[in-house]
Amino acid sequence: MGTATGARSAWFRPGRLLAATAGAVLLLTACSGGRDGGRAAAGDREPDVTITWWTGQVGEAEQLAEELATEYHALHPHVTIRTSAGASTTDDLLTKLTSGLISGTYPDISYAYGSWAGELAASGRTQDLTDIVRDPAFGWSEMPFAARATAMDGDRVIGVPALIDDVxxxxxxxxxxxxxxxxxxxxxxxxxxxxxxxxxxxxxxxxxxxxxxxxxxxxxxxxxxxxxxxxxxxxxxxxxxxxxxxxxxxxxxxxxxxxxxxxxxxxxxxxxxxxxxxxxxxxxxxxxxxxxxxxxxxxxxxxxxxxxxxxxxxxxxxSGPDLWVLFDHAAADRAAASREFVRWLTSEPVDARWSRKLGNLPLRCPEENTAEFAAYAREYPGARAFAENLANAKQVRPSxxxxxxxxxxxxxxxxxxxxxxxxxxxxxxxxxxxxxxxxxxx
Missing domain, CATH: 3.40.190.10 (Periplasmic binding protein-like II)
Structure with missing residues (x-):
């Protein structure tokens, strides 16, 4: 387990959904909406708070997650983020989460395949992020339809996309x-x-x-x-x-x-x-x-x-987008800290670095027009074709x-x-x- 405690400057493989009937305010078209992107986390809060983050990653990807957690701590010294893979492989993470939800040893934030969304939402322990993503600064409407639908349980948002993909x-x-x-x-x-x-x-x-x-x-x-x-x-x-x-x-x-x-x-x-x-x-x-x-x-x-x-x-x-699912420990400071960290983690500047390092598509469609995406497409020759193929992702798997x-x-x-x-x-x-x-x- 890594613990982010010092100042350092600031990688992922997918795994794999929700057939949601969401309101028009949330589920627009595949990549519509104004371009504002993710914002940085809010100002410091007291008292100090520690949150746990199961990254679902091992090796180089887990190292990058630790670096990001450390960087966030440097920006927000009152927030300490304890990182771990959560399980030996990402495929084993659902079993670990299910056990933890029963015993009360579940994390504040966990990586999750999109196909697990229905089961995790049924636990009753997921945070409701609907108001968070309604903030125009979050850039929710700029994320592809399948990613938004996967993160929803009905009209309730239970996670934030961690990965955008298509076949x-x-x-x-x-x-x-x-x-x-x-x-x-x-x-x-x-x-x-x-x-x-x-x-x-x-x-x-x-x-x-x-x-x-x-x-x-x-x-x-x-x-x-x-x-x-x-x-x-x-x-x-x-x-x-x-x-x-x-x-x-x-x-x-x-x-x-x-x-x-x-x-x-x-x-x-x-x-x-x-x-x-x-x-x-x-x-x-x-x-x-x-x-x-x-x-x-x-x-x-x-x-x-x-x-x-x-x-x-x-x-x-x-498309089988994966998620950062946030859980509620009935501790307001931990819930708030986990929301602000994930807002920062999925913001445009941080996502651009994460995506390019790991070969992932950017979370938000407008990022395709940036200098960062151009550099990413030069490094990964199939990037533009995969980004364009998102328009063919018109349906999602059941939740x-x-x-x-x-x-x-x-x-x-x-x-x-x-x-x-x-x-x-x-x-x-x-x-x-x-x-x-x-x-x-x-």
């Missing part, structure tokens, strides 16, 4: 050049994607056109949702599963033919291998997000980014507490289909039936 198509230019194949375009259809994946697959060299996770995790599930939405389908109808519609079956069949019939899709049992295989030239195209750019930079790979392939001209994608269990059932169904163990309709119907109890209890 696009990343391709290895070297493999395309070697095969004499034209690069992907923003107007590609799934048929274009399938044909090109077949052309780039070379079993003799263990090279695949594309890849997909079959671990059964949310990584397996959430990559299916854009194909579902593009075909006019939806995940839920109220609290009832709707993903097993004709649109859902057709979406999963799109993936099945590539994995089973064409054998042009590398099936990753772990979520952990397809990225490194892409870096090493064994996979030509992968559906991934901005979080991949730091590792691509480190690997020195010449790559390009386009929107996802589409259906009938619809190129919808998915019901039963989403996590439903996701596991859908992930298992997708994995079975892509491995040739079931057909799309059979598998999705079974996943829907198994999801009903958890959704009804949400």
């Amino acid at each position: 696009a198509l990343i391709y290895n230019k070297g493999l395309f050049d070697e095969a004499g194949v034209a690069y992907p375009r923003n107007d590609w259809s799934w048929d274009d994607f399938r044909r090109t994946a077949r052309r780039l697959t070379d079993p003799g060299r263990s090279v695949y056109g594309t890849a997909y996770s079959v671990s059964g995790s949310e990584d397996t599930t959430w990559h299916l949702w854009p194909l579902l939405w593009q075909r006019g389908g939806k995940i839920l109808d109220g609290k009832r599963p709707a993903f097993n519609s004709d649109a859902g079956v057709a979406a999963l069949e799109t993936l099945r033919v590539m994995a089973v019939d064409d054998k042009s899709m590398y099936l990753d049992q772990t979520d952990e291998r397809y990225g490194p295989l892409f870096h090493s030239g064994r996979i030509a195209m992968m559906m991934s997000g901005p979080w991949a750019m730091l590792e691509l930079k480190q690997a020195g790979l010449d790559y390009g980014v386009t929107a996802l392939p589409g259906f009938n001209g619809d190129h919808q994608t998915i 019901l507490t039963g989403y996590a269990e439903m996701s596991r059932h859908v992930g298992d169904a997708v994995a079975r289909v892509l491995q040739g163990a079931a057909g799309p309709r059979e598998a999705l119907d079974e996943a829907a039936a198994r999801s009903v109890p958890a959704l009804e209890d949400s």
Whole structure:
């Protein structure tokens, strides 16, 4: 655990939502609103206060968080911020938070995947930040729609976006050049994607056109949702599963033919291998997000980014913004101090430094026009394409507490289909039936 106590001057990988029906004052269009940005924290308050911050990060990212906490303490000596990762991995953080909320040992601020938002809001321990984000100086309306919706429980704001992302198509230019194949375009259809994946697959060299996770995790599930939405389908109808519609079956069949019939899709049992295989030239195209750019930079790979392939001209994608969730310990000074720190942490000047160091997209759309974003885009060649692709993030994942269990059932169904163990309709119907109890209890 790090404790910020001295003066020092002033990195993150995503993980992964809320289908919110929020008022127009909060949920505007994808990136609308005046440009005022985040403001610095308010003046010193007495008495001294100590808050805990579970960053959800390890290694270099955690070191940066400690540096920022130390810098904030130098600006506000009455506030001490105790930082720690909170758990050994970000994926383990929800278990730690759930246990802490029961025992009373939860932090003031925690990193959280957007898909956890419903469960955390249901705890009754999250702060209501609605009035904070209504302040024009916060720049809430400048954040993409999906990020704002993910941070909300109905019309109540329970967190502040920590990460902006979307899923696009990343391709290895070297493999395309070697095969004499034209690069992907923003107007590609799934048929274009399938044909090109077949052309780039070379079993003799263990090279695949594309890849997909079959671990059964949310990584397996959430990559299916854009194909579902593009075909006019939806995940839920109220609290009832709707993903097993004709649109859902057709979406999963799109993936099945590539994995089973064409054998042009590398099936990753772990979520952990397809990225490194892409870096090493064994996979030509992968559906991934901005979080991949730091590792691509480190690997020195010449790559390009386009929107996802589409259906009938619809190129919808998915955004899985992550959050800083603030918890209420019934201590007014701690609650206020945590709000002011997160306001500072997500302000434009601090976010610009954080995003560039880690390869993240900026939290606020207008930042794309700044000198800082221009420098960031030069350092990370796919940055502008990912930023533009946010316009295709038109829907969000459900916020019901039963989403996590439903996701596991859908992930298992997708994995079975892509491995040739079931057909799309059979598998999705079974996943829907198994999801009903958890959704009804949400």
